[in-house]
Amino acid sequence: MTEGSASGGANGDVDGAESPRPYPVNLDIRGRLAVVVGGGHVAARKVASLLRSGAHVTVISPAIDPRIADEVERGRVAWVDKPYKSGDNLFAAGRDDDQTDLGHDGDAGLARAFIVIACTDDPAVNALVVHDARAAGVPLINNAADPVQSNFGNVAVTEHDGLMVTVSTYGKDPSRARKVKERITRWLWELSGRAT
Ligand SMILES: C[C@@]1(CC(=O)O)c2cc3[nH]c(cc4nc(cc5[nH]c(cc(n2)[C@H]1CCC(=O)O)[C@@](C)(CC(=O)O)[C@@H]5CCC(=O)O)C(CC(=O)O)=C4CCC(=O)O)c(CCC(=O)O)c3CC(=O)O
Numbered sequence: 001m002t003e004g005s006a007s008g009g010a011n012g013d014v015d016g017a018e019s020p021r022p023y024p025v026n027l028d029i030r031g032r033l034a035v036v037v038g039g040g041h042v043a044a045r046k047v048a049s050l051l052r053s054g055a056h057v058t059v060i061s062p063a064i065d066p067r068i069a070d071e072v073e074r075g076r077v078a079w080v081d082k083p084y085k086s087g088d089n090l091f092a093a094g095r096d097d098d099q100t101d102l103g104h105d106g107d108a109g110l111a112r113a114f115i116v117i118a119c120t121d122d123p124a125v126n127a128l129v130v131h132d133a134r135a136a137g138v139p140l141i142n143n144a145a146d147p148v149q150s151n152f153g154n155v156a157v158t159e160h161d162g163l164m165v166t167v168s169t170y171g172k173d174p175s176r177a178r179k180v181k182e183r184i185t186r187w188l189w190e191l192s193g194r195a196t
Pocket residue numbers: 011045046049142143144145146147152153154155156157167168169170171172173174175176177178181
């Protein structure tokens with residue numbers, strides 16, 4: 001049984017009134033190591049939000065989206081320029097602080113991560129990353145293509161004038177979450193327009 005599957009995954013099925021809901025929190029991840037495996041469109045979005053929250057981000061992928069490349073260029077993201085491989089010594093290129101030294105020879109590569117997000121376009125690789133992250137004791141694990149394998153889900157976020165509003169569909173309809181978030185954003189701007 002996969003982690004969290006008893007409740008349909010942390011952000012999976014939440015149908016009946018008796019089903020447990022995901023526990024909503026605001027996490028302090030400043031200075032924590034976040035490893036994103038995959039470097040495409042989805043990775044670019046996750047990297048941006050991890051950076052906004054002050055995480056130290058390492059991306060493992062043979063290719064990266066221009067938005068990630070830009071952050072690598074600016075020294076804000078460490079890039080391990082190769083396909084994911086279990087147990088690799090992932091001493092991150094481009095930054096030598098302890099946070100991105102993911103392991104020495106023999107260490108499980110992901111062991112120092114606080115958050116791991118698997119978002120390659122290969123389901124087998126994503127599943128392997130989730131497996132390795134669990135084995136390494138990583139606290140927070142997300143498979144962007146499979147909520148049932150995740151123990152947390154990403155949410156749509158809008159911020160305005162000291163307010164943060166987050167929207168979730170329990171993993172069921174991410175586009176709906178984005179659309180509702182966009183409406184809330186417009187509404188918050190309208191409200192603040194009236195207030196002034
Ligand atoms: C479960 C979850 C896992 C997680 O990422 O944690 C997940 C999973 C999946 N998303 C899929 C598709 C898309 N997701 C987006 C966008 C967002 N997805 C986000 C979150 C989540 N997505 C989590 C649940 C959120 C919730 O509970 O509602 C947002 C809110 C936050 C963020 O990513 O930062 C962000 C909006 C950002 C914003 O603008 O605010 C778009 C683009 C769009 O809509 O613009 C598309 C293309 C839509 C299309 O194709 O129509 C697929 C199908 C993939 C496939 O078919 O291959 C899966 C897999 C599956 O559902 O099984």
